[in-house]
Amino acid sequence: MKLKKEEQTLLQDKTKNVLNHNFKKEYFKYQKLISTSKEKIENRKNILISKEEKYDIKEKTSNLSKEKEDIKKTFWKHLEETKNLFLKVFFAWMLGTIIGYFFSNQIIQFLIDILKDNNHKLILIRPTDGFLIFFKISIITGFLISLPINLIFVWNFVKTALKTKEKIKIIRLFIYSLFLSIISVLYGYFSLIPGSLDILLKLNPVGTTVSLTLLEYIDFLIFISLALIATFQLPLISYFLIENKIVKLEVFTKNRKKIYFVIVLFTAIITPTPDIFTLALFSIPLILLLEIAIILGKKNINLN
Numbered sequence: 001m002k003l004k005k006e007e008q009t010l011l012q013d014k015t016k017n018v019l020n021h022n023f024k025k026e027y028f029k030y031q032k033l034i035s036t037s038k039e040k041i042e043n044r045k046n047i048l049i050s051k052e053e054k055y056d057i058k059e060k061t062s063n064l065s066k067e068k069e070d071i072k073k074t075f076w077k078h079l080e081e082t083k084n085l086f087l088k089v090f091f092a093w094m095l096g097t098i099i100g101y102f103f104s105n106q107i108i109q110f111l112i113d114i115l116k117d118n119n120h121k122l123i124l125i126r127p128t129d130g131f132l133i134f135f136k137i138s139i140i141t142g143f144l145i146s147l148p149i150n151l152i153f154v155w156n157f158v159k160t161a162l163k164t165k166e167k168i169k170i171i172r173l174f175i176y177s178l179f180l181s182i183i184s185v186l187y188g189y190f191s192l193i194p195g196s197l198d199i200l201l202k203l204n205p206v207g208t209t210v211s212l213t214l215l216e217y218i219d220f221l222i223f224i225s226l227a228l229i230a231t232f233q234l235p236l237i238s239y240f241l242i243e244n245k246i247v248k249l250e251v252f253t254k255n256r257k258k259i260y261f262v263i264v265l266f267t268a269i270i271t272p273t274p275d276i277f278t279l280a281l282f283s284i285p286l287i288l289l290l291e292i293a294i295i296l297g298k299k300n301i302n303l304n
Contacts (some may be wrong), residue, residue, distance in 0.1 A: 093143060095142070098142070100138045101138040101141075103141065108214075111221055120201060122212055122213065122217055123213055125215075136219075191281060195281060231267070235286070238290060242294070249294070263290070264283045267282035
């Protein structure tokens with residue numbers, strides 16, 4: 001009986017050992033399977049991620065190529081629009097020049113009328129002088145005739161890229177600029193040009209007479225008109241700098257004397273005569289306009 005009991009315990013121990021051994025084997029196998037399956041899953045994940053990345057890269061490159069194509073298209077489209085704008089402006093100017101040619105004689109006569117009080121005759125020296133005079137008058141008249149329509153062409157081209165506030169500012173500045181340009185031309189025609197010509201034609205040695213050619217006279221009028229238009233824009237530029245806080249108002253108010261000196265020096269360079277009268281006719285309106293620009297700048301700062 002004792003033997004049987006011992007045998008039974010041995011059998012039980014053996015079975016336990018076998019079972020434990022089998023269990024361990026199975027357990028390790030299971031662990032191996034889990035680890036391999038995990039690796040496989042990770043590998044698959046990496047493959048999928050790499051595929052997705054590749055797809056993303058492809059998509060990004062395709063998007064970039066599309067963007068490049070769009071940029072090219074917009075660039076060429078913009079270039080085409082710019083070319084069309086230049087052609088429109090050019091043809092409008094040429095049409096205005098043709099119209100201006102038919103009125104050239106009347107315009108020349110109107111300009112010669114400035115010399116009425118001086119009783120001075122204008123002459124032509126070279127055979128080409130007449131052609132050059134008609135050409136210059138026609139070109140300038142054509143520019144003035146075509147200016148409104150050309151401004152509309154330019155505005156339609158530019159306005160799409162501007163915000164509402166920017167549009168308002170540009171329109172306002174253009175109106176001021178046009179107003180100052182008209183005032184400068186009228187001021188030159190009725191005051192500055194007759195006065196400076198009167199002095200110039202009298203500044204000659206005793207026993208000599210001045211022979212003024214029509215071509216020189218037209219060139220003189222063009223120069224004075226352009227100089228006046230340019231100088232009369234300086235106060236507007238000053239106002240623009242103050243309004244947009246590019247230059248502080250204090251710079252103008254504290255340096256008034258220096259600015260006045262620069263204005264007088266500038267007008268002395270561009271004036272055709274060395275006399276004080278012409279210099280005063282040029283510089284005084286500029287100083288007055290600058291003061292108006294400073295006052296308007298102060299009001300604008302106070303409102304803001």
